[in-house]
Amino acid sequence: MIDTATALELVLLHGSKQTEIIEISLKDALDHVLAEDVISRIDLPPFRQSAMDGYALSNTNSLTYSLIGEIQAGDSVNPNLKIGEAVRIFTGAPVPDTANVVVMQEKVVISGDTILVNGSLVSDMNIRTKGEQIKIGDIALNKGTIVKGVHIGFLASLGVVKVRVYKKPSIAIVVTGNELVRPGSVLSYGEIYESNGAMLTSVLEELGYNRTTVIAIKDDLNKTIKTLKDTINDYDIMIVTGGVSVGDYDFVGKALEVIGVQKIFHGVKQKPGKPLFFGKKERTSIFGLPGNPAAALTCFYIYVYPLLKKYEGAQQVNLTSVTLPLLNDYTVLGSRAQFLKARLQGSGVEVLTGQSSAMVKSIVEANVLVFLPEHSSNKKKGENVKTILLPNK
Numbered sequence: 001m002i003d004t005a006t007a008l009e010l011v012l013l014h015g016s017k018q019t020e021i022i023e024i025s026l027k028d029a030l031d032h033v034l035a036e037d038v039i040s041r042i043d044l045p046p047f048r049q050s051a052m053d054g055y056a057l058s059n060t061n062s063l064t065y066s067l068i069g070e071i072q073a074g075d076s077v078n079p080n081l082k083i084g085e086a087v088r089i090f091t092g093a094p095v096p097d098t099a100n101v102v103v104m105q106e107k108v109v110i111s112g113d114t115i116l117v118n119g120s121l122v123s124d125m126n127i128r129t130k131g132e133q134i135k136i137g138d139i140a141l142n143k144g145t146i147v148k149g150v151h152i153g154f155l156a157s158l159g160v161v162k163v164r165v166y167k168k169p170s171i172a173i174v175v176t177g178n179e180l181v182r183p184g185s186v187l188s189y190g191e192i193y194e195s196n197g198a199m200l201t202s203v204l205e206e207l208g209y210n211r212t213t214v215i216a217i218k219d220d221l222n223k224t225i226k227t228l229k230d231t232i233n234d235y236d237i238m239i240v241t242g243g244v245s246v247g248d249y250d251f252v253g254k255a256l257e258v259i260g261v262q263k264i265f266h267g268v269k270q271k272p273g274k275p276l277f278f279g280k281k282e283r284t285s286i287f288g289l290p291g292n293p294a295a296a297l298t299c300f301y302i303y304v305y306p307l308l309k310k311y312e313g314a315q316q317v318n319l320t321s322v323t324l325p326l327l328n329d330y331t332v333l334g335s336r337a338q339f340l341k342a343r344l345q346g347s348g349v350e351v352l353t354g355q356s357s358a359m360v361k362s363i364v365e366a367n368v369l370v371f372l373p374e375h376s377s378n379k380k381k382g383e384n385v386k387t388i389l390l391p392n393k
């Protein structure tokens with residue numbers, strides 16, 4: 001069995017990479033990865049803008065100015081201010097080329113058509129200079145950026161309507177087990193509701209991956225071979241859950257071998273997720289995740305998520321981790337590296353009870369995973385631990 005760092009390295013080394021680039025509307029670009037730098041075609045702001053409601057004037061060290069007009073946001077005017085003249089102006093309106101100061105209205109006393117400035121005037125005050133955010137021809141967003149709502153807002157402010165991104169992978173989620181029954185039917189003794197399919201589909205959707213299909217297989221070697229063989233070529237990524245361990249009816253490893261999947265590794269010194277499998281066949285990357293739901297989800301975040309990001313050429317492939325103090329003692333069981341379900345509370349992290357791989361209930365409460373390396377000793381409250389932040393939690 002290999003260690004967790006080697007496993008992740010091998011996934012990133014051997015996992016496939018998308019080369020197909022598509023052009024899509026900016027409004028559909030959420031969670032896609034930019035396939036090229038986006039260059040600004042305008043200065044932002046495109047003209048000198050007033051940052052305040054007030055008066056624009058050319059500072060002549062006088063405190064008295066006569067009003068000659070008004071400029072609203074959206075007006076397309078550029079009046080020529082003579083010495084001693086000012087215009088009423090509003091936030092976002094174009095500042096005349098002949099003005100170098102905007103005084104906010106609270107600092108002005110009006111008397112008929114004359115204003116008296118109460119305070120000092122500093123050149124360029126309350127004026128947003130042309131191109132102060134970004135200049136025409138500059139890079140607005142780098143290739144490899146994962147597009148989020150703020151990026152869409154920024155690009156919209158530059159007038160961008162289409163972006164070139166990497167095509168999302170198609171993903172097959174194959175759930176295995178005789179005991180699995182679709183929610184909606186009544187359970188017979190020995191049966192459980194199938195939940196990994198719904199969980200992985202939804203977690204993938206939260207991350208912006210919608211090209212998913214769930215396929216269910218019974219514990220039968222020939223059927224497993226046939227279904228995996230019929231499925232594998234149609235998808236970029238195949239995620240199988242269950243049947244990857246050592247039981248007499250755990251057929252996934254054998255079936256993948258029969259259909260010619262190149263095994264990269266099978267087994268990692270970690271808890272949960274000891275039986276994790278990773279392999280590839282032509283363009284398809286194949287994960288065999290443990291059937292236990294919390295183990296499957298943990299392996300998804302630690303290994304599948306980085307591959308999805310690498311696949312799309314993202315700059316950052318791993319989940320963000322931080323170092324935080326433990327809020328409780330934790331007794332380490334066994335020598336494998338551990339990914340513990342935990343929750344951020346204030347400035348620390350609490351390891352949750354119910355660490356069993358089978359417990360879906362406790363992973364619901366978790367918003368982070370605490371990572372303890374192999375052979376860790378028992379942890380005391382206050383000790384710093386590596387804490388992996390889970391997305392959308």
Ligand SMILES: Nc1nc2c(c(=O)[nH]1)N[C@H]1C(S)=C(S)[C@@H](COP(=O)(O)OP(=O)(O)OC[C@H]3O[C@@H](n4cnc5c(N)ncnc54)[C@H](O)[C@@H]3O)O[C@H]1N2
Nearest residue numbers: 175177194195196242243244245250274289290291292295
């Ligand atoms: N003798 C050994 N037994 C086991 C070992 C071992 O090393 N030696 N490893 C254990 C570990 S660790 C894990 S994790 C599990 C993983 O086993 P499999 O990946 O083969 O998974 P299954 O046995 O098929 O299922 C495990 C568990 O999860 C439930 N399950 C499966 N699929 C689903 C699903 N789609 N939705 C909900 N629940 C699911 C299944 O009913 C089992 O309870 O092996 C240990 N055994």
Ligand code: MOO
Nearest residue numbers: 272273274295357
């Ligand atoms: O490694 Mo298994 O995922 O502990 O339960």
